[in-house]
Amino acid sequence: DAGITQSPRHKVTETGTPVTLRCHQTENHRYMYWYRQDPGHGLRLIHYSYGVKDTDKGEVSDGYSVSRSKTEDFLLTLESATSSQTSVYFCAISAQEGIQYFGAGTRLSVL
Amino acid sequence: QQQVKQSPQSLIVQKGGISIINCAYENTAFDYFPWYQQFPGKGPALLIAIRPDVSEKKEGRFTISFNKSAKQFSLHIMDSQPGDSATYFCAAYGGATNKLIFGTGTLLAVQP
Numbered sequence: 728d729a730g731i732t733q734s735p736r737h738k739v740t741e742t743g744t745p746v747t748l749r750c751h752q753t754e755n756h757r758y759m760y761w762y763r764q765d766p767g768h769g770l771r772l773i774h775y776s777y778g779v780k781d782t783d784k785g786e787v788s789d790g791y792s793v794s795r796s797k798t799e800d801f802l803l804t805l806e807s808a809t810s811s812q813t814s815v816y817f818c819a820i821s822a823q824e825g826i827q828y829f830g831a832g833t834r835l836s837v838l
Numbered sequence: 839q840q841q842v843k844q845s846p847q848s849l850i851v852q853k854g855g856i857s858i859i860n861c862a863y864e865n866t867a868f869d870y871f872p873w874y875q876q877f878p879g880k881g882p883a884l885l886i887a888i889r890p891d892v893s894e895k896k897e898g899r900f901t902i903s904f905n906k907s908a909k910q911f912s913l914h915i916m917d918s919q920p921g922d923s924a925t926y927f928c929a930a931y932g933g934a935t936n937k938l939i940f941g942t943g944t945l946l947a948v949q950p
Contacts, residue, residue: 731881767847767942768942769844769927769940769941769942769943770882770927770940771940772937772938775937785937817881817882819881824870824931825870825872825887825931825932825938826872826884826887827884827938828883828884829874829881829882829883830881831879831880831881832879832880832881
């Protein structure tokens with residue numbers, strides 16, 4: 728998975744609890760992305776980063792925040808998880824525009 | 839205008855047959871069109887990609903056909919094999935967004 732590690736790989740949590748997903752890369756790529764994958768919707772961009780402390784919103788950013796304090800780490804936080812955030816979350820990295828490499832994903836269930 | 843429409847949603851093909859997946863886009867500023875392959879429990883992996891200055895790109899059994907005037911592109915898998923069974927996503931990149939816009943995916947099943 729192109730030097731990308733997502734953790735945890737699986738998580739079950741309760742509604743209203745905070746959740747943080749981590750993406751770690753060893754490729755020193757500038758761009759990092761968080762997507763969610765749901766049946767019938769494909770991959771939808773949540774947030775992305777174009778450098779340390781430089782982030783921007785994607786198309787489904789409500790209820791999510793991100794942080795990037797180091798080139799290699801990109802954190803996705805659900806401040807107060809809801810059942811609608813049950814999904815599979817993928818991190819991706821990119822050094823070249825348009826070419827993205829994906830991690831193995833985190834399966835999150837919010838009960 | 840930022841959408842990429844993908845069809846069919848699912849596809850069943852016999853071993854040795856040709857699998858065809860179609861995508862259409864609206865934004866003429868898109869300038870890079872990759873296809874991703876995803877196996878169950880794995881992340882999507884880049885399969886093949888094309889830029890709009892060519893009409894076709896072939897890599898092994900996988901071919902992208904691109905029709906700029908119609909704003910459509912398609913993936914052809916020749917001599918489909920059971921190991922090709924996966925979900926395929928088309929995507930488009932470019933314009934002011936600098937983001938990849940994905941189609942909704944096609945679940946391909948190749949029957950032995």
